[in-house]
Amino acid sequence: MMSNAATLAVENLETHFLTKAGVAKAVDGVSFTVGRGEVMGLVGESGSGKSVTGFSIIGLVDPPGEVVGGQVLFNGENLLELDEERMRKLRGNRIAMIFQDPMMTLNPVLRIDTQMIETLKAHDAGIKDDEARARARDVLGQVGIPSPDERLKAYPHQFSGGMRQRVAIAIALLNRPDLIIADEPTTALDVTIQGQILYEAQKLCRETGTALIWITHDLAVVAGLADKICVMYAGRIVEQGKLDDVLDHPVHPYTVGLLGSVPGHNTRGHRLYQIPGMTPSLLKLPGGCAFKERCPRADAACDVHPEITEPVAGRQVRCCHPHLEGQAAS
Ligand SMILES: Nc1ncnc2c1ncn2[C@@H]1O[C@H](COP(=O)(O)OP(=O)(O)OP(=O)(O)O)[C@@H](O)[C@H]1O
Ligand code: SF4
Ligand SMILES: [Mg+2]
Incomplete structure (x- = not known):
């Protein structure tokens, strides 16, 4: 029927938390697709908006949070327009979420x-x-x-x-179900065990055609197991593409930093390099690129919020100075 269309197409999703201290843009213009039997790794530090992205897709964002923009097309139907009754039915049948707290x-x-x-x-x-x-x-x-x-x-x-x-x-x-969103437990489960569990889940999803989103703070968990990857930072996807391509040649400075100590394919089971500095609070984001204060490449151009570009075929990146040195011609 819909063999070419993605199972899930998230377009420009925006979810805000209206707190006393201000508006936290937990999900800020997030777009990606996941197809039948495809595995997508959603990776980012604590507080980057991974869980809220999952909750937004399945319609479980509670006040003070609110989905304020975008589309969530599930088999072509915009979930953001469904009533609660239809949504509940879908959650029990066609879409399942594994919560961070089991x-x-x-x-x-x-x-x-x-x-x-x-x-x-x-x-x-x-x-x-x-x-x-x-x-x-x-x-x-x-x-x-x-x-x-x-x-x-x-x-x-x-x-x-x-x-x-x-x-x-x-x-x-x-x-x-057609779609599973699995949010990895925070309770520091061993990276190797997470990899094993994802391996089993991935095998089954490939067999049944289930699309799988695997949320993790650790890139090493999805290395070698996901088809594509979205790297989140402060509510935005800063780099996305085919997993192998991103691991071989990351182009966003944040991804480069994450992979700092473990370049190439052989990343499974290794601990990740810690990028100096802290994730900024969503209420106190610097103007322009949110990674600015930690980025070795930052300059005046980064004071403007970077738009999504495709500096390498099949790769979406939010950065005005992506690492294109040594990039295979494409
Ligand atoms: N109930 C809430 N009230 C106010 N702000 C919230 C609430 N829940 C989430 N947020 C905001 O949304 C941001 C993203 O939260 P989210 O839970 O999606 O992070 P995460 O990437 O899943 O992190 P972790 O790896 O720790 O689970 C938080 O940094 C916070 O600013
Ligand atoms: S836009 Fe500038 S600050 Fe942001 S990641 Fe790119 S180079 Fe660094
Ligand atoms: Mg979370």
């Missing part, structure tokens, strides 16, 4: 089997109990949970952090 997905007082069977029944009221249980067991196994039959009887607190995230992914996958 306990937002998991009910602490219910056994895993009860939660999984309920999820299946919400989608397909006619499904028989033993059929639902068998499917729940299969999906748990698919996300790498050992002895799924036994684990079905456990409660969420009986799982480790990494296993709990796998359970949340299993629940998200149950109804074979």
Whole structure:
């Protein structure tokens, strides 16, 4: 049907928080697409707007936050125009989000089997109990949970952090949604474990054609696993493109900084270089480029807010002095 169109096309999304101290533009003109079976890594430091981007897509931004602009086209339909009832239906069926706090997905007082069977029944009221249980067991196994039959009887607190995230992914996958947005838990799970979990999720999404957005603060987690990457800084995507291309030749000074100590493909499992300075508060952004105060390339030209350009084919960048030295001709 819509084989060429992206599953999700976010266009110029803007989400603001209207606080007493001022307006925080948590998401400020964000655009990207994710296609069937495609994996997109959404990467950025704490507070850069990754979770708010996810919440904006699924219509779960609460006051004082508000989506104030843009479009979220899901299979061609603008989600920002749907009523709450339709949106809730989509969330249960076609779109799933794995929250940064897994306990937002998991009910602490219910056994895993009860939660999984309920999820299946919400989608397909006619499904028989033993059929639902068998499917729940299969999906748990698919996300790498050992002895799924036994684990079905456990409660969420009986799982480790990494296993709990796998359970949340299993629940998200149950109804074979078109889109999964997975927000990595903040509780410092090992980069290697995150990579393993993403590996399983990616494999399954490729098989089912599910589009997957993997939110992480650590570029090393998505290295080698995502198809494309969006790097966020202070509410904006500063660089996006095919993952391998970006890792091989980052052009935005922020991405270059992130990759400073780990250039090339072999970034998995390495710790990232810390860029000197702090993420600016969204309420006190410098005029022009938000990265200005930390950027070794900053000059007077950066006092103007940089527009998105495509200095290299297939790469969108917000910077007036991108690193194009040594860039393969394109
Ligand atoms: N409830 C809120 N009230 C006011 N501002 C908020 C609220 N939630 C988020 N924000 C603003 O939105 C910005 C982005 O928040 P978000 O949670 O998306 O960051 P993040 O990239 O997911 O960070 P982390 O890696 O720590 O999860 C924050 O820096 C903050 O300024
Ligand atoms: S616009 Fe200027 S300050 Fe911003 S990243 Fe580019 S060079 Fe650095
Ligand atoms: Mg977050």
